[in-house]
Amino acid sequence: MNQDSPFHGAPEGAPAATPVSSPPVARRVALRVEAFSKTYEGQAAVKDLDFQVEEGEILGLVGANGAGKTTTLRSIAGILPLQAGRVHICGHDLVADELSAKRELAWIPDDPQPFDNLTVDEHLQFTAALYGVEEWRERADELLKTFELTEKRQALGGELSRGMRQKLAFCSAWLHKPGVVLMDEPLSGLDPRGIRSAKDAIARLAREGSAVILSSHLLELIEELAHKLLIVHRGEKVFAGTLVELRTAFRGAGGGSLEEIFLEITETKDP
């Protein structure tokens, strides 16, 4: 969490948010999205979306291709202009107080593009300068170790494999201890060890107080890590809540995996 921010992270020693079966205790809202809509040339990509993520909470964003997940994440990240609605990041309005909001934010795209001619170390040096992290070296070392990039610290961005680019994106995103982390298909391209490290790191990030939005088609991953779910279909919210609530809402006492329920929801919603 950014030290200079008016928004402070979870108190030291606070209980970590736990996955879907046991909802997290009430915390402050880190990300609030209100009435968000987005259209492309008259076609609605996202319609009137409302949701919020509390600190220390992982929200699984689930939807079919073209459901509006990436558009939502890119709009929250400030990559796309906010057409309609409001976004608050750690108490800062994304439009009115954009820079403060972005200082609390980290964005990990599905295909990170590092600078071809910069080394891994220089990427972290630049990120530290960008977010004003002064004592970054120690944290960078720790992150490089976590993601097994220590030996690659002098490698150029253009020389990194897909998985290593992803790991570098994690390190850069984690460096300034963001209040909100947005991840679009974060595990694509990672090897099994990388996946394990990433999962642990995401869980730890949440324990440290960050709010995480995890968009993925890997429903087992969502089931394993997310405390809450947001299911979108054709740009509209069809469910928001915990997996227990999802099961209750759609299966009664019948149970079933997230995959089964997701397929059922999206099928019934299709014309």
Added chain:
Amino acid sequence: MKHDVGGFFGNPALRLLLRLKFRGGIRKQVRRLKQPKHWVFLILGGLAAGSWVFAVLFNSISGRHEPQLGPHTLLIAQVSMLVLFSLTVIGAFSYRGLYLPKDEIEMGFSSPLTRSDLVRYRLFVSLMKSLIAGLLFGIVASMRVGGSVYAFLGVFTAMLTIPLVGQGTALVLGGAESRIGRLAKHVPSRVITRVLLVAFIVLVVWFVQSDGADAELFPAVDGHDTWSLDRIAAHPVVRAVLWPFTPWANMVTAQSFGQFAPYFVFAVALWLFLFETVARIRIDYRELSLATSADVARRISRMRKGKFDATRGNVTRATIGWRVPWLFGRGAFGAVAWQKSASIVRKSRGTLIVSALIVLFLTILSTFVVNGDDDKFLVAGSALIAGIGTIYMCAGLRFDFRADLDIMDRIKTWPLRPSLLFTATILPEVLLVSAILCLAVVGRSVWLGQFHPGLVGVLAFQPLLTLTWVSLDNAVFLFSPIRYTPGEEGALQNMGRSMLLMILRAGLGVAVLVAAGAPAALVYYVVESTTKSSVTAWWAAGSVAWIGLFIVDIALIWLGGRMLKRFDVARDRPV
């Protein structure tokens, strides 16, 4: 996006990024030089570029172009500035908003950076790129007016002002597009460029047509009322158009510090004003920049495949329903050739335009170069169309491995021997080029109403000649695929590498000609001396040459297959 103005030099993190990128670029070049071949490329490229610069400078200071201030120097300087600024403004139609490369765009927009910070950062990047051009053009201009430092500074400041004008125009156009919305999106930049081009041509025609006819439009200068540079320059419209470029032109022609200083102060002040103004333009360019960056990425990808060829064109929607013939059977070979044929059919509009232009050019060229009533001139003209046409058509169509560079990993998995795969890939283009050129040769003969038996020979050689060139060209391409696109680093090394490849192509071409032509020459000599009939000797030599070329083609296809097998997707394919 936040519109904070920020300091003149922008965000410190972006300044750090600029430094790191600059250092990284140098480091990358140094790392490359660990391989001896890159030294060779660098030396060759350096020699080529150095000799060009030397030639330009020598040309400027030698007697051929007397370095002095002529009566039209001011006008020429103004017109040069007008051309440079106009090209920049027209170019801005293609880069609406703020162009950010793929590694900067998402980082830039999602980070705590102001819009102004990003604009300043990109302006500094553009200015760094303009420094070399500014130095070079400045030196050339200086030499042309007798080594004047003022001319150098005049051109140098102009060259550093141009990127500001370009970026400002791109942002303003972006803002207009955002406001006008969908209407502007449906007017592609090329339409606007063409409209401007047509307007320019109309203007020139108007000037020429008005020659001497309208004394009001073109007042006589010093009593002369014929068409002249002075008369055009004296026209009020021309004067108005050229007027904004007066400060830089006056610097170029300044003879003393007193003449130079006021304009220099003005130009520097204007530069500072423009820089700050452009950085403060309040436009949310994010969506435009995303679209522009994606568009540039597509263009770069197309550039890597080739230059200005038909494969770069869009698929013609009307052709999607057309049946593409399986010319070579339904097996693996036929399938590979079919997908290439489909590409030709789908892009038939571009193919037809390129072909028609080339054939028209060659027909006109052959009429001027080979001109006479003798039937032999008909054969010579047709041979010219066949020979030069093969090279031009193959460069213009490019339905070969250059178009497939992005899918080489897939191609490598296809169940076909490399030499067959090579043949199947190039065969549709060979047939297409041969058919078009044969039609051109026959068409020209019909148009002229002449015939010569030698035409049969030209037609018989055409497909083999095309196969020779396409297979040779593709074999060399697969040996060292082009990776370079304008604007990338390593321009000198690429120049050296391109020179080596050109020499390799030429060397192979000569070897092919010798291999096919030497036995034919020998046969001609023997037959001619024994039968005393040059006609018989020509036919005999032609037959041997045809067989020789056929054998050479088989060898080239084998070579192409070897090069395809050698092609390493991890090493040779551009990322």
